[in-house]
Amino acid sequence: MIRLSHHLTDPLIRSNPVTLQILGICSALAVTTALATALTMAAALIFVLCASAAIISAIRRHIPHAIRLILQITIIATLVIVTDEVLRAYAFEISQRLSIFVGLIVTNCIVLGRAEGFAMHHPVGPSILDALGNALGYGLVLVVVATIRELLGTGRLLGIPMLPLTEQGGWFEPLRLMQLAPSAFFIIGLMIWAIRTARPEQVERPEHRLLSRQGEARP
Amino acid sequence: MTEILLAAILTDNLALSFFLGICTFLAVSQRISTALGLGLAVIVVQGVTVPVNALIHSFLLAPGALHWAGLPEIDLSFLRIIVFIGVIAAMVQLMELLLDRFVPALHRALGVFLPLITVNCAILGGSLFMVERRYDPLEAVVWGIGSGIGWAIAITAFAAIRERLRHADMPEGLQGLGGAFIVTGLMSLGFSGFGGLVP
Numbered sequence: 333m334i335r336l337s338h339h340l341t342d343p344l345i346r347s348n349p350v351t352l353q354i355l356g357i358c359s360a361l362a363v364t365t366a367l368a369t370a371l372t373m374a375a376a377l378i379f380v381l382c383a384s385a386a387i388i389s390a391i392r393r394h395i396p397h398a399i400r401l402i403l404q405i406t407i408i409a410t411l412v413i414v415t416d417e418v419l420r421a422y423a424f425e426i427s428q429r430l431s432i433f434v435g436l437i438v439t440n441c442i443v444l445g446r447a448e449g450f451a452m453h454h455p456v457g458p459s460i461l462d463a464l465g466n467a468l469g470y471g472l473v474l475v476v477v478a479t480i481r482e483l484l485g486t487g488r489l490l491g492i493p494m495l496p497l498t499e500q501g502g503w504f505e506p507l508r509l510m511q512l513a514p515s516a517f518f519i520i521g522l523m524i525w526a527i528r529t530a531r532p533e534q535v536e537r538p539e540h541r542l543l544s545r546q547g548e549a550r551p
Numbered sequence: 552m553t554e555i556l557l558a559a560i561l562t563d564n565l566a567l568s569f570f571l572g573i574c575t576f577l578a579v580s581q582r583i584s585t586a587l588g589l590g591l592a593v594i595v596v597q598g599v600t601v602p603v604n605a606l607i608h609s610f611l612l613a614p615g616a617l618h619w620a621g622l623p624e625i626d627l628s629f630l631r632i633i634v635f636i637g638v639i640a641a642m643v644q645l646m647e648l649l650l651d652r653f654v655p656a657l658h659r660a661l662g663v664f665l666p667l668i669t670v671n672c673a674i675l676g677g678s679l680f681m682v683e684r685r686y687d688p689l690e691a692v693v694w695g696i697g698s699g700i701g702w703a704i705a706i707t708a709f710a711a712i713r714e715r716l717r718h719a720d721m722p723e724g725l726q727g728l729g730g731a732f733i734v735t736g737l738m739s740l741g742f743s744g745f746g747g748l749v750p
Contacts, residue, residue, distance in 0.1 A: 357570065357573045357574055357577070361570040361573070362569055362570045362571075402640070405636060405640075406633070409632055409633040409636055410633065412632060413629055413630075413632055413633060416629075416632070417629060431683060432676060432679035432680060432683055435631070435632045435675070435679050436571075436672045436675060436676055436679070438632055438636055438675065439636075439671065439672040439674075439675050440672070441574050512740075512743060513567065513568045513569075513570065513739045513743065514736040514737070514739040514740040514743065515736070516570070516736075517732050517733065517735045517736030517739055518732070518733060518736040520732050521725070521729050521730070521731075521732030521733040521736060522729075522733075524724070524725075524728055524729035524732065525722070525724040525725050525729045526724070527724075528723070528724035528725075528729065529723075529724045532723070532724075535723045535724060535726060535727075
């Protein structure tokens with residue numbers, strides 16, 4: 333079990349799909365203006381990723397090599413449609429706020445990437461763990477970004493007031509920028525900076541080095 | 552029409568205000584020439600797939616769309632995602648064949664980018680937005696081409712900035728991906744300045 337658990341824990345921070353491999357960012361950012369939508373999106377991705385990994389891994393010996401991509405996409409698209417319909421039926425308001433982004437899980441590179449890169453060559457158990465780990469890593473980024481954006485942008489979390497607003501006599505003035513698109517880019521950029529400062533092995537080597545720095549002991 | 556075109560290019564820019572196609576946006580923006588090639592491919596694919604999907608949606612999938620076949624009560628809109636993905640993949644293949652046959656020079660220039668585009672969420676997103684905003688087929692043509700142009704402008708400008716940034720002295724953790732995100736954020740901030748342009 334310890335041997336298998338790295339499939340689950342590795343993608344959380346060390347090889348996080350969003351911050352290290354730039355996968356699945358497209359949908360990650362648009363749904364993070366509020367924590368509720370981010371949690372829903374994370375749950376939807378966890379379901380789609382785990383179910384698609386399990387199905388694809390279970391039938392991996394029967395998939396003809398030439399048509400594997402179209403088969404994988406069909407399986408993923410079916411699961412996404414199911415998720416979308418369930419959300420529409422039981423959480424209509426949230427599904428309206430998520431707008432087209434649940435549908436875009438189909439083109440989320442994490443899902444196809446794990447199906448093609450892991451589930452096609454591994455048994456069902458490790459595939460599900462790997463899928464769960466990657467989905468949680470993605471969900472973690474989503475939740476952190478959404479918490480920052482909702483808290484600083486509106487002073488609320490999950491719609492519940494957290495910080496006293498100035499218009500109600502408190503001290504907190506909501507930062508409108510946090511509800512706009514640019515803030516998501518800034519927050520992810522800063523997160524990557526923080527992770528790479530803590531784990532210097534992830535730093536990308538520069539293509540050029542500045543002349544004045546060449547004498548210094550810079551790796 | 553003009554409003555839809557301007558909105559598609561500037562204010563509703565798919566890359567900078569809806570985060571669509573950001574994976575490709577960050578991965579294929581090291582050189583201006585490749586960014587321009589990918590941008591052109593997106594314009595062409597978007598300009599073809601969005602109108603085709605608009606026709607399919609209004610004559611096959613929308614609630615009541617099968618009226619012409621005598622089946623007015625059938626609603627196939629849940630098949631939207633899977634049909635659109637199929638159409639996009641098929642159109643990309645078809646365009647690859649046609650370009651190879653009739654415009655080999657363009658095919659050589661766009662060659663490697665076309666397959667990449669199938670999984671670019673900007674393309675599927677463009678079609679899904681077209682449905683959500685209820686554009687008619689003519690508006691869909693304008694929206695498709697406009698949103699492609701907007702995406703192409705964004706990635707070309709971004710690649711130009713990144714080419715200069717390679718010579719910049721940034722903190723180590725920000726080199727590469729981190730810095731790219733901050734730059735995209737600043738560009739997105741700039742594009743939001745176009746906000747008042749479209750009524």
